[in-house]
Amino acid sequence: xxxxxxYLVLSGILFACGVTGFxxxxxxxxxxxxxxxxxxxxxxxxxxxxxxxxxxxxxxxxFFVMVVAAAESAVxxxxxxxxxRTRETLNVDRVNLLKL
Amino acid sequence: MLHLIVFSxxxxxxxxxxVNLLVQRHPIxxxxxxxxxxxxxxxxxxxxxxxxVAAVQVIVYxxxxxxxxxFVIMLLNAGEEERTKGSRVAMLFGIPGVLIGSVLVAWxxxxxxxxxxxAVGALPGPPKVIGWLLFHDFLLPxxxxxxxxxxxxxxxxxxxxxxxxxxxxxxxx
Numbered sequence: 001x002x003x004x005x006x007y008l009v010l011s012g013i014l015f016a017c018g019v020t021g022f023x024x025x026x027x028x029x030x031x032x033x034x035x036x037x038x039x040x041x042x043x044x045x046x047x048x049x050x051x052x053x054x055x056x057x058x059x060x061x062x063f064f065v066m067v068v069a070a071a072e073s074a075v076x077x078x079x080x081x082x083x084x085r086t087r088e089t090l091n092v093d094r095v096n097l098l099k100l
Numbered sequence: 101m102l103h104l105i106v107f108s109x110x111x112x113x114x115x116x117x118x119v120n121l122l123v124q125r126h127p128i129x130x131x132x133x134x135x136x137x138x139x140x141x142x143x144x145x146x147x148x149x150x151x152x153v154a155a156v157q158v159i160v161y162x163x164x165x166x167x168x169x170x171f172v173i174m175l176l177n178a179g180e181e182e183r184t185k186g187s188r189v190a191m192l193f194g195i196p197g198v199l200i201g202s203v204l205v206a207w208x209x210x211x212x213x214x215x216x217x218x219a220v221g222a223l224p225g226p227p228k229v230i231g232w233l234l235f236h237d238f239l240l241p242x243x244x245x246x247x248x249x250x251x252x253x254x255x256x257x258x259x260x261x262x263x264x265x266x267x268x269x270x271x272x273x
Contacts, residue, residue, distance in 0.1 A: 002107045002147070005213035009206045010111045010144070014137070016202035017118035023194035027181040029127045029173055033134050036165065037118060040141055043153075050225075051148045059153050059225045060233050066160050067245045071252035073165050077172045078259035084176050093184045 007048035014041030028083065028090050032076055039069050107147055114140040127178045131169045138162040150225040 014037060021034030043062045050058025080090070087095055117136035124130045138161045145154035234242050 002104055003213065005209045006107065006111075007144070007148070008209050010114065012202055012205045012209070013115055014118055014141075016198050017115070017122060020194060020198045021122050023190045023198070024122065024187055025181065026184055026187045027127050027178065029169065029176075029178055030121075030130050030181065033121060033127075033130055033169065036134065036161075037121065037137065040138060040161070043157075044141060044144060047145050047148050047150045047153055050150070056225060056229060056233055057237070059150050059230060060238055062150075062153050063156060063230070063234070064238075064241060064245060066156055067249065070160055070165055071249050073168055074256045075252050075259065077168055078256040080172060081176065081260045090176065090178055091182060091184070093186050 004048055004052050008045055011041045011045040011048070014038075014044065017041075026091050026093060028080055028092050028095070031092065032073070032080070036069065036073065039065060103147060107144065110140040110143045110147075114144070125180045127173045127181070128170065131166060131173060134169075135162050135166050138166070152225050152227045152230045155227075 018034045018036075018038030018041060021037065022031055025031050025034060043065055046058045046062045046065070050056060050062075083095060084090060086100060089095065114137050117133045117140065120133040121130045121137070124133065138157060142154045142157040142162070145151075145157060
């Protein structure tokens with residue numbers, strides 16, 4: 001038996017790592033990976049709560065989060081490719097103009 | 101007891117992978133540590149009895165999405181990231197802030213938890229039941245996500261394709 005709070009703490013740690021990566025990383029691809037890390041942390045708490053309250057809809061919701069994350073990463077990586085094509089850099093500090 | 105040991109082992113691997121993602125400076129190392137995080141999370145889902153979610157986690161997250169990431173990293177030939185002034189400021193204020201916040205949240209969760217333990221396998225999530233839920237109770241969201249995925253595919257193709265002026269004109273071949 002693992003207490004629910006342990007799962008929630010693990011999910012919180014993962015989310016905090018994602019937020020930290022989002023703040024300190026300067027490579028746009030790594031920032032994007034940090035977002036995926038945050039989504040994973042939230043998914044873990046969804047599944048833990050679903051098991052706690054015997055509600056399978058929590059797991060279905062994780063499925064929807066994964067679908068949206070897949071769509072988001074496809075579009076986001078395409079945007080990264082477009083940015084690299086115009087700016088020739090992946091550093092977010094150098095991407096500071098809306099228009100070239 | 102055994103469940104607690106498995107949970108702690110894979111939880112530690114998970115957190116180690118997440119910290120490694122932050123420490124590494126080359127994006128490909130970060131991507132591979134993200135694969136470790138997702139694989140160990142799949143084991144945690146199995147511990148909670150969510151078989152379907154664990155399988156989808158491995159196939160979609162650790163498989164498809166990470167392949168996409170590694171593909172883009174190699175396509176753009178991304179090198180080591182450079183530290184700038186902005187990143188030092190973010191590190192100075194971001195890491196202590198996030199640490200304080202997460203310790204506070206963990207303390208509240210551990211001290212004031214009123215819930216019991218999660219019984220392993222108490223709620224099996226077999227694909228049959230999940231599929232029934234998806235196609236009955238969640239039919240409308242399911243169809244909406246199919247539209248979303250279609251739009252995402254079109255958007256990715258439009259964004260990643262070359263501008264038309266640079267493309268060789270195939271009609272005159």
